Every structure is written in structure tokens, then in C-alpha cells.
Amino acid sequence: MDLGLKGKIAVITGASVGIGLAIAEGLAAEGADLVLAARGGERLEAEAARIAEKYGVSATAVVADVATAGGTEAIIAAAAEKGGADILINNAGTGSNETVMEAPDEKWQAYWDLHVMAAVRLARGIAPQMKRRGGGVILHNASICAVQPLWYEPIYNVSKSALMMFSKTLSTELIQDNIRVNCVNAGLIxxxxxxxxxxxxxxxxxxxxxxxxxxxxxxxxxxxxxGTPEELANVFVFLSSERASYCIGSTYFVDGGMLKTI
Ligand code: NDP
Structure with a gap:
């Protein structure tokens, strides 16, 4: 199946390891050019160079903290330098471990900035690029925990739930510009x-x-x-393509049977 991704410009946050790296490889295998972001430069730059060499695409490494306005601005600028993005994968994130009674405000704020504000700021900067290019795709990597909590990580559950709602809300605002926004909730990867x-x-x-x-x-x-990162990445790659043209404003579960509700 030709996914029509050759020559598309894809921005992926948290792309130096794990799921983000697997998505980067999946999109590169389809011929997409990449803007890859993470905080740790050494690992990110090595993976960007490896992917570019292996798949014959361009891969720009942007060392940036997506939880800050400055970090997202650097990513938006790198995408603009390539002519603008067609695909944005908001993947950077991490689990937590606390109780509501003990976690300080600062911890809630840090996860809000990482899981929600990064997506807000990147949408504000990158959606206009997509509009100029005739449309695009924005995908949010939330988690099954957005709807089925794990009790040891309340801040993760709540901030991923907010990201899922942000995805739904943004999808309605952007579809008029032919930008499809969706969310993916993974289980154990x-x-x-x-x-x-x-x-x-x-x-x-x-x-x-x-x-x-x-x-x-x-x-x-x-x-x-x-699941393997590749099993999850396959779904992201499909949703990034025109083959998923009627997928708009939804959340797709990729969880090996973990979700306990219908
Ligand atoms: P990893 O911890 O393996 O990788 C996280 C990636 O994000 C790394 O590249 C890391 O690089 C980057 N990153 C973390 N914080 C920031 C930041 N502030 N700014 C920029 N980059 C950052 O995570 P996974 O691959 O396991 O998870 C990826 C996403 O998938 C997360 O959002 C997670 O919540 C979600 N998820 C994971 C599941 C799983 O079972 N693994 C299940 C469901 C959802 P660096 O540290 O160098 O910045």
C-alpha cells in the first residue's frame, strides 16, 4: 500500500529513543523528511544521522525541551527552514509516581507544560505552516491512562486526559484548514x-x-x-497518511487488550 508520504516533512518530539524513534523510522521508511526533537543532543544527533543514512531522507536534529516556550519555538523554526511541516507527532512525555496528597504544585505544572502546553504551542506555530501547504496531520501520543488510570501516577493520568481532550478540541478548529488531528492511546509498549x-x-x-x-x-x-514500539509506530504512520483521510478528531487505542471498557 503506497501511503503517499514521500517528501512530506514530519516533526516528531521525543524522537531519540523508544516510541518516538520508532515513529521516526516508520515515517522515514515511507520517504518522509524529518525534524526530530529531544533534550539530549548526543543520542538525538546520532539517531538522526543513522536514519538519514539508512533511508535516504533528511533528518534535522533539534535539541530542545518541549516543556518550554523557547524549546517549541526552536522546533517550529526548524520546520519552517525546511519549508514547513506536513505532519506533527506530539510524542515527548514520561510517566510519574506520586500521590495527590503529597505532590507539590511544581510537579503538576511541569507535567502540564510537558504533556499539554508543548502540544498547544506546537499547534499554534506549526498549524499555520500546514495551512500554507494545503493541509496536514497532527497526532497526539496520549496513553490508555487518559481513560483508564494507573493509581500510582495521578499526574500522568490527569495530564494525558487533558491532552486527549485538547486533541479532540483542536481537531474541530483545524479541519477547516484540511488539518486532521487525532490521538493515539497506547497500552504497554x-x-x-x-x-x-x-x-x-x-x-x-x-x-x-x-x-x-x-x-x-x-x-x-x-x-x-x-507491544513493540514498531507495532505502535505502524498506527501512527498510517494515521499520518492520506489513507486515513476520514479519521478526524478520534482516539485510537493500541493496547493489546488492556482497555477494560467498550
Ligand atoms: P521514552 O522515555 O523511552 O522516550 C521519551 C522521549 O522523549 C526521549 O526521546 C526523550 O529524550 C524525550 N523527551 C522527554 N522529555 C522531553 C522534553 N521535555 N523535551 C523534549 N524531549 C523530551 O518514552 P516512551 O517512548 O516510552 O514514551 C513516549 C510517549 O509515549 C510518552 O508520551 C509516553 O507517555 C507515551 N506512552 C508510552 C507508553 C509505554 O508503555 N512506553 C504507553 C503509553 C503511552 P530526552 O530525555 O533526551 O529529552
Whole structure:
């Protein structure tokens, strides 16, 4: 199936590892040129160079913190330098661990800036570029936790829920400019971060980190396994393409059977 993505300009935040990196590779494999953002320059620049070489596309690395206005401005400027973006993937984010009773205001604000304001600011800067180019696609990587909370991470649950509603609201505003906005809610996706956490949690009890991850999958997903970043990236790539032309303002779950409601 030709997805028609060759020569499209795609901006991906949090693109140096895990899901964002898999989306970057998926879009590059379809011939899209990339603007990749993350805070850590070394890893990001190495991956951008590797992807450009492997797929014969251009990949610009922007070292930026998307939780700041300055960081999003740098990303918007890099996309403008390439002639403007056709695709924006708001992926950068991270889990949390706290109780509502104990977490200070600053922590709530930091997650609000990372999960919500980054998407707001990037939409404001990049949607006009898309409009000039005749349309575009904006995708938000929220989480199954936006609708089915994990109780140890209330700030994550709440801020991802807000991102999901932002996606829905933005979709109505931008469809008049032929910009399709959607949200993806993933379940358990096996990224290096999950492996690191599993190793830390099992370090003092025998180091069976794989057993720990299997127990997590058994508890949460009817498929009893984690998904790979590539399995999730495939959905992002499809939704980025014209093949998904009637997908507007929705949320798509990619969760291996984790969602407990219809
Ligand atoms: P990783 O921790 O593996 O990667 C996160 C990426 O985002 C890195 O490239 C990191 O690079 C970048 N990043 C983090 N903070 C910022 C920031 N402030 N500014 C710019 N870049 C940043 O995460 P995953 O791949 O696991 O997750 C990606 C997204 O998917 C997140 O939004 C997460 O909530 C969501 N998700 C993940 C699931 C999972 O099971 N893995 C399930 C459901 C949703 P650097 O640190 O160098 O900035």
C-alpha cells in the first residue's frame, strides 16, 4: 500500500529513543523528511544521522525541551527552514509516581507544560505552516491512562486526559484548514525505559526483570504481552497518511487488550 508520504516533512518530539524513534523510522521508511526533537543532543544527533543514512531522507536534529516556550519555538523554526511541516507527532512525555496528597504544585505544572502546553504551542506555530501547504496531520501520543488510570501516577493520568481532550478540541478548529488531528492511546509498549525500571525494581530480589515485565503484561493486557514500539509506530504512520483521510478528531487505542471498557 503506497501511503503517499514521500517528501512530506514530519516533526516528531521525543524522537531519540523508544516510541518516538520508532515513529521516526516508520515515517522515514515511507520517504518522509524529518525534524526530530529531544533534550539530549548526543543520542538525538546520532539517531538522526543513522536514519538519514539508512533511508535516504533528511533528518534535522533539534535539541530542545518541549516543556518550554523557547524549546517549541526552536522546533517550529526548524520546520519552517525546511519549508514547513506536513505532519506533527506530539510524542515527548514520561510517566510519574506520586500521590495527590503529597505532590507539590511544581510537579503538576511541569507535567502540564510537558504533556499539554508543548502540544498547544506546537499547534499554534506549526498549524499555520500546514495551512500554507494545503493541509496536514497532527497526532497526539496520549496513553490508555487518559481513560483508564494507573493509581500510582495521578499526574500522568490527569495530564494525558487533558491532552486527549485538547486533541479532540483542536481537531474541530483545524479541519477547516484540511488539518486532521487525532490521538493515539497506547497500552504497554516495551521501550528501554520499561526495561530499565524492571531491572531497578528486581535488582535486590534476584534480577528477574523479564519475569517482572511478564507479570505486568499478565496483569494488565489480555494478550499477556507488551507491544513493540514498531507495532505502535505502524498506527501512527498510517494515521499520518492520506489513507486515513476520514479519521478526524478520534482516539485510537493500541493496547493489546488492556482497555477494560467498550
Ligand atoms: P521514552 O522515555 O523511552 O522516550 C521519551 C522521549 O522523549 C526521549 O526521546 C526523550 O529524550 C524525550 N523527551 C522527554 N522529555 C522531553 C522534553 N521535555 N523535551 C523534549 N524531549 C523530551 O518514552 P516512551 O517512548 O516510552 O514514551 C513516549 C510517549 O509515549 C510518552 O508520551 C509516553 O507517555 C507515551 N506512552 C508510552 C507508553 C509505554 O508503555 N512506553 C504507553 C503509553 C503511552 P530526552 O530525555 O533526551 O529529552
Amino acid at each position: 516495551l521501550t528501554p525505559d520499561w526495561i530499565k525500571t524492571a531491572k531497578q525494581l528486581t535488582a535486590e530480589t534476584g534480577g528477574n526483570w523479564e519475569g517482572y515485565l511478564q507479570a505486568v503484561a499478565n496483569e494488565h493486557a489480555s494478550s499477556k504481552r507488551f
